[in-house]
Amino acid sequence: MTLNNKKLAAPYLVWMVLFTIVPLAIVVYYAFTDDAGNFTLDNLARAGGYSSVFARSLMLALVATVICLVLAFPVGYFLSRLRVNKQRIMQMLIMMPMWMNFLLRTYAWMGLLSVNGPINTILGFFGIGPFTMLNTSGAVVLGMVYNYIPYMILPLYTSMTKIDASIVEAAEDLGANLFQTLVRVLIPMSVPGICTGITMVFVPAVSTFAISRMLGGGSNLLIGDLIEMQFLGNSYNLNVGSAMSLVLMVIVLLCMSFTSSFDEEEMEGAV
Amino acid sequence: MKKRLFSLVLCAALLCGVCALPASAAGRTIQLDETISVSADYDWTRFAGKNITLNVYNWGEYISNGADESPDVVALFEKLTGIAVNYTTFDSNETMYAKIKSGAASYDVIFPSEYMVAKMIDEGMLAELDLANIPNFALLDEQYTNQDYDPGNRHCVPYMWCTTGIIYNTTMVNNAPTAWADLWSAEYAGNILMFNNSRDAFAIAAHKMGQSINPTTTEEVALAIEELKTQKSLVQAYVMDEIFDKMEGGEAAVGVYYSGDAITMTTDNPDLAWVFPQEGVTLSIDNMCIPASSANREAAEMFINFMCEVDVGVANCEYIGYSTPSTAVWENLSDELKYSSIAYPGDEVMDKAQLFTSLSDEINEALDIQWSEMKSYNEGGNAYMMLLLLLSGVTLAGFNIWRKVRKKIRATY
CATH class of the missing domain: 3.40.190.10 (Periplasmic binding protein-like II)
Structure with missing residues (x-):
């Protein structure tokens, strides 16, 4: 048996068919049928009744992704320029918060942001505040940024390690200032990382529901909350829930195809 | 040493219980531990050694579970009857309903609230109970039995309210x-x-x-x-x-x-x-029910009967703080809980109370x-957000198409 034997991939293929393709087909089936199993578009129309929630989710996820990108870009660059052994340590430090449970981390923010929490107490010493930080959409964005920023930093860092320091030096030699180096050299060369990062932050951010419940005070509903409500809530409607998941999937696919089209182009340019 | 003594006492108690069964001595009890004893008039051991496992699905933190030196009710039941219990928890009636409705898991005892009992009866999801196997049902206060959602308590036994x-x-x-x-x-x-x-x-x-x-x-x-x-x-x-x-x-x-x-x-x-x-x-009244899909109904009824035992009920009430529908349990509560105006309000509150229906x-x-x-909903702003979003979506799509077209034109050169 050689290493390029296709049969080696069989176990995963079986796994993928059983636990990815089949469930996906079931979701599509439910989204387009009613209780009796007849074809209907009614579920999609009903999911449309929640469009304001969809809009809010996309908006908050978008804001969180942009903030993540802006924060992570310099970090990724800084990391990629370090000595290799230091890079390992820094990488570990970035991953460290992820050793803790996701819910626990979000729960901690609940305490930090509360009116009697440490942040407001410290501000109180200087005579400022207290501010209402918890239960706002800002808190939800903060939760998303905090939880998902490692997924932005790591791909950026990986793609930036491939940028040779001499290229940056050459740009500087040729008289490019900091801004020009950034826009014409660094950003174009790290596009694959940016694209992966955007997908890896945007997709979980748009479908989260724990963050909005804990930090949004229950009044900042997201798509995830809606879907959860259909499956575990009062009305228990698998069909509408599936239709919502389908809409979410289409949104995610659109987003991914958009970012990957950038990716391809830049790859061609690099050749 | 203490543990061994304890288990010896337990064995003795069990033996006594087994011996006492045919005699069916009225008022005799089996001592399970320092605080809990159960009626000896019930054949607790008829399923011992038959390798039965009961799947019990209850609310989280809704039973005396051994924490804070409270008695571990489920473990005591296992020791008494020889039936293994697989105890799991849920956090809302709807979660529990979804899990049973989907048929993904099979349970023997569940704890739905009154409106969920009504819904599940309507959909034929609950088995009929044989109250002859639950003699402790007689201990419950009439105020909480025979409710509109289940006349005659054919499907449910009140647990807490x-x-x-x-x-x-x-x-x-x-x-x-x-x-x-x-x-x-x-x-x-x-x-x-x-x-x-x-x-x-x-x-x-x-x-x-x-x-x-x-x-x-x-x-x-x-x-x-x-x-x-x-x-x-x-x-x-x-x-x-x-x-x-x-x-x-x-x-x-x-x-x-x-x-x-x-x-x-x-x-x-x-x-x-x-x-x-x-x-x-x-x-709201939470009840103990047996799903129609249960294969161990009689053992499940035994579990329900055990939960209605006075000492078990007292342990549960003292631990979770909810109010008991059983007069006998109420009489044995500590004074602090027994006369708590929060747990047991007067008639002026109860007369105006409403129950959920399905x-x-x-x-x-x-x-x-x-x-x-x-x-x-926020005061103002939401409609604009949708518009803005649509607009940005269209712009993005347009931009993408434009880029592709440009690429194609370039490629033709």
Whole structure:
């Protein structure tokens, strides 16, 4: 048996068919049928009744992704320029918060942001505040940024390690200032990382529901909350829930195809 | 050493129990541990050694489980009967319903609330009980048995009950709330915690407006949700169990929750006080039922009977703080709990209490849509957001197409 034997991939293929393709087909089936199993578009129309929630989710996820990108870009660059052994340590430090449970981390923010929490107490010493930080959409964005920023930093860092320091030096030699180096050299060369990062932050951010419940005070509903409500809530409607998941999937696919089209182009340019 | 002695005593007790069975001595008991003894008139051991496993599906933190030196009720049942128990928990009636409805898991004993019992009976999801196997049913107070949702208790045995009400921090309010309507008062703006659960929140608005907590038309739903909308700007957050931290930590001044949990909160933070709002409260009764899919009905009935034992009931009540429907259990509670005005309010509260019933699918859906709309509703701005989003989507798509076309043109050169 050689290493390029296709049969080696069989176990995963079986796994993928059983636990990815089949469930996906079931979701599509439910989204387009009613209780009796007849074809209907009614579920999609009903999911449309929640469009304001969809809009809010996309908006908050978008804001969180942009903030993540802006924060992570310099970090990724800084990391990629370090000595290799230091890079390992820094990488570990970035991953460290992820050793803790996701819910626990979000729960901690609940305490930090509360009116009697440490942040407001410290501000109180200087005579400022207290501010209402918890239960706002800002808190939800903060939760998303905090939880998902490692997924932005790591791909950026990986793609930036491939940028040779001499290229940056050459740009500087040729008289490019900091801004020009950034826009014409660094950003174009790290596009694959940016694209992966955007997908890896945007997709979980748009479908989260724990963050909005804990930090949004229950009044900042997201798509995830809606879907959860259909499956575990009062009305228990698998069909509408599936239709919502389908809409979410289409949104995610659109987003991914958009970012990957950038990716391809830049790859061609690099050749 | 102590452990060995204990198990010896237990074995002896078991043996006694087995020996005593044919004699069926009235009033004799089997001592399970220092505090718990059960009636010896019941054949507890008939399933011993038959390798039966009961799947029990209960609310989280809803049984005396051995923590804080409380008796471990499930372990005692296993020791007494030789039946293994696989104990799992859920966090809402709807989660439990979804799990059983999907048929993904099989359970033998479940603990739904009254409206869920009605819904599950309607859908034929509950097995009929043989009350002859549950002699302890006789210990229950008539007030909680034979309810409209299950006449004659053919499908359910009441386990615990509680009411809703307002919990408030006496150091943070100038005037104590007395009515649901006070939750609409600007005095508590930004300091109110509401239920994050459509039915309980709806019930509060309904109580305030003097209408039934079980809407029959979508107009009734709309009216109450409209009322909740006017309250929204005063509400700090919509929460469930997060209320424990928030009320105990002084994060909010006024909250609504279940009386059983209020006892825990007022014990942990003495500044907190509880009031039964004057418009009337929601009474909810949690029941023990056997799903129709259960293969071990008789063993499940034995478990239900065990849970109705006086000492077991006392241990559960003392641990979870909810109110018991059993007169015999109530008589044996500690004075602190027995005469607690939160757990066992007088007739002036109970006379005005309303029970949830199961709603039709249409009403349920209307409630869910309007509830989520209410929660995502902000004064102004939302319609623009949708427009903006559409616009940005179109721009993005257009930009992408333009880029592709440009690429193609370039490629042709």
